Amino acid sequence: MSAVAFRAAPVLEQRAVGPGVFVLRVGGEFTANPGQFFLVRAWSFHPLLSRPLSVFDLSRDSLSFAYTVRGEGTKLLSRLRPGDVLHVFGPLGNGWSRAEGKVALVGGGIGLAPLLFTAKAFGPPLDIFLGFRNEPFLVEEFLPFGKVQVATEKPGRYPGTFSGMITDFFEPRGYAAVYACGPRPMLEALHKKCQAAGIPLYVSLEERLACGIGACFGCTIFTKKGPARLCREGPIFLANEVFHGA
Numbered sequence: 085m086s087a088v089a090f091r092a093a094p095v096l097e098q099r100a101v102g103p104g105v106f107v108l109r110v111g112g113e114f115t116a117n118p119g120q121f122f123l124v125r126a127w128s129f130h131p132l133l134s135r136p137l138s139v140f141d142l143s144r145d146s147l148s149f150a151y152t153v154r155g156e157g158t159k160l161l162s163r164l165r166p167g168d169v170l171h172v173f174g175p176l177g178n179g180w181s182r183a184e185g186k187v188a189l190v191g192g193g194i195g196l197a198p199l200l201f202t203a204k205a206f207g208p209p210l211d212i213f214l215g216f217r218n219e220p221f222l223v224e225e226f227l228p229f230g231k232v233q234v235a236t237e238k239p240g241r242y243p244g245t246f247s248g249m250i251t252d253f254f255e256p257r258g259y260a261a262v263y264a265c266g267p268r269p270m271l272e273a274l275h276k277k278c279q280a281a282g283i284p285l286y287v288s289l290e291e292r293l294a295c296g297i298g299a300c301f302g303c304t305i306f307t308k309k310g311p312a313r314l315c316r317e318g319p320i321f322l323a324n325e326v327f328h329g330a
């Protein structure tokens with residue numbers, strides 16, 4: 085398990101990759117397990133809480149996040165430029181472990197954020213499924229790590245993509261396990277398919293959280309095994325433990 089630390093990291097790059105979607109790369113030697121996240125902040129007192137972002141990519145000397153602008157915190161992050169400083173605290177959370185055999189990674193929209201580093205760390209054999217409401221983004225980053233299939237809900241506009249939702253054509257049979265992050269309805273639809281096929285589905289949940297270390301219990305959710313802190317026992321859960329049956 086990687087050591088949790090506070091760091092002031094220099095911003096190396098801020099890249100706009102889609103409407104309101106950015107990749108932010110900071111410098112430093114970091115370690116993390118796939119599926120883990122950092123609490124980040126680029127401000128002093130307001131907003132009070134740092135914001136959780138998953139590890140999008142990790143190299144020998146940098147750490148990257150992929151994020152959408154949602155509100156105040158992410159708007160401030162999007163204004164960072166090379167030479168500014170990002171305060172990061174982590175790595176946090178449980179991360180996910182690779183099942184043996186061929187696995188599938190499924191991302192919906194910015195839910196793809198934890199999957200690139202996961203694909204790199206897991207290694208083959210794996211397939212990658214990415215679903216978007218509009219124009220796809222960051223797809224090319226995934227191409228070296230497995231067969232990538234893309235779906236968009238706007239039909240016919242993007243060559244090589246399926247029209248519809250990723251859950252319309254994703255078939256879990258044949259995979260040892262499925263790993264997913266995205267909007268709740270997507271995760272619930274995947275759960276129904278995986279449960280029917282008897283394939284384990286691991287989901288990364290993105291609820292609101294505060295301290296990140298399990299002290300405040302603010303992110304407690306109720307699983308079939310009892311209460312669990314999203315930041316400590318999660319954010320990865322077996323879907324069977326957090327969603328109701330099909």
Ligand SMILES: Cc1cc2nc3c(=O)[nH]c(=O)nc-3n(C[C@H](O)[C@H](O)[C@H](O)COP(=O)(O)OP(=O)(O)OC[C@H]3O[C@@H](n4cnc5c(N)ncnc54)[C@H](O)[C@@H]3O)c2cc1C
Nearest residue numbers: 135136137138151152154155156157158197290291292319
């Ligand atoms: C473990 C974890 C990992 C995450 N990783 C990523 C990531 O890699 N990339 C990314 O873009 N986002 C990620 N998120 C979600 C991200 O943390 C929120 O979008 C962000 O905190 C919003 O902050 P804000 O100040 O911009 O918006 P706020 O002003 O706080 O809120 C704006 C809107 O976003 C909603 N919102 C706020 N926090 C969350 C949240 N945690 N989950 C869902 N909706 C929220 C609010 O309800 C509101 O509608 C992650 C969340 C968690 C818990």
